[in-house]
Amino acid sequence: MKKLKKYEGFLFISPWILGFFIFTVFPISFAFYIGFTDWNSFTEPKFIGFDNYIHLFKDDNFLNSLKVTVVYAIFAIPLGIISSLTIAVIVNMKVKGIYFFRTALYLPAVVSGVSIALLWRWILDPDYGLINLILSYIGISGPNWLGDPSWVLPSYVMMAIWGAGGGMLTYLAGLQEISRSLYESAEIDGANGWVKFRHITLPMLTPVIFYNLVMGIIGAFRKFNDAYIIGGAGNQGQFYMVYLYENAFTYYKMGYATAMAWVLFLIILLLTLLVFKTSPLWVFYSGEVEGTKNKPNR
């Protein structure tokens, strides 16, 4: 009986452990093997060593999908972080009607999925879409957005910025944890708004920025839904995951697609490690300072 008690907790976590073996350990080991095969999933897999991985770097479509994803990430992640942070700072001010604005700006997090992807296809329509209509009000004739290869990625970045309000929650939570006393003592020293932002708000928010940077990298490389629906001229909307999906489920190249998944995993891992390695240089944990509220590491 006593012995049973000892393992009672194990009983509670056992569904997850079971799931971990069935849906993580086994598939990962299996994926390791599949990556080395030529396999359409109907006939027997053929072991081909590193051929899939070698072929990847000669595959123009693969290189294009990698480029599309990387360029998107380079622009969308920083711009998204800046926009979300700015919105959070402004929305954190106690002005009249702020709840209304907060709700409006948070809407992109509430509405998503195929509906919103379709909406973007429609509002980016060069002739009858909303964006070019608004541009025409100020005398600009807008580009052919999704129909022009050089405007496809800017379209995606614009969509990412539209969703920035939906990402404000973490920053808002971070802002509300900053102790008032820090601002008060800065005010006594005569600091103005910008100085307070630059030397208190921003450093105190670096853990949240760090968290969002990591999540942003993962999100950009996993981007699938809207890219699959929206596409874009000249293969410029063919993100990494879209090409991976096509290989697996349109061409049934399971080995090749799995090799792509491993490369994706490596890229995300390396980038995340890089961000973690550089974090001591720019991420500031308030727990390191006396007299401020303790915050769990993120």
Added chain:
Amino acid sequence: MAITLTRTRRKKIHAIFVYLFLIVSSAATVLPLLWMISTSLKSGDIIFQIPPKWIPNDFHWENYYRAVTDIPFFLYLKNTVLITFFRVFAEVFMSAFVAYGFARFHFPGKNIWFLILLSTIMLPGEVTMIPVFLMFSELGWINTFKPLIVPAFFGGQAVFVFLLRQYFLTIPRELEEAALMDGASRFQIFYKIFLPLSKPALITIGIFSFQGSWNDLLGPLMYLNDSNKFTLQLGLAMFNGMTKVEWGPLMAASILVLLPTLIIFFAMQKYFVEGISVTGIKG
């Protein structure tokens, strides 16, 4: 005197900038959604009128009728509700169940298991996607809802487990000690004390789970080929694939598909705001 004047003036300028930012950014966020509503009420020829009208002269509600009849909308709705119901139930209940094990027990290897749990949060599902697909097709589960529902029963979602564990740690031990004295089992304590006390956290996680399941496209795309089994997202994606795009009915269908997420969010907003602050959840 002069100093106070400039201070009030600066405050005013400051307020003007704040409101300008709020109005412009909110408008940029909301206008596309209003445009969506506007389009959904326009007839085919009005949609392509230049310059376009924000409010059409007469509302073409038949777009909504067409949205639910051009595609088997109610069938897809039924499929989606079925999948979402089981998935949300499993993700919330099982995550809480596992989280309780991590929060309140000591057993050999607990810390290692917890570390593994945390590392699976970071692992992108793409690596396991294809082997899991092959596994389910080997089981003959393609074209059934099982691949979309069953995994949730195996421990919910790692990130939810983590967040709920953090929440459970804040629940005072005195409550369960009293219950244990009265002879309650650990499961009864979990079910009768922990779950009711964690309502805001559970609802917040429920909302995330609902959004994830309702908006899932990749899963249904992989596992459901038979058009009778489609979910709303998949049906909408196919609607989009039709050769001639009719924006009126398409926008009407899009609105109908995202309406439930909007309604649930606003109905649960009170708990959601509370849940965010207690669990420290990030969007």
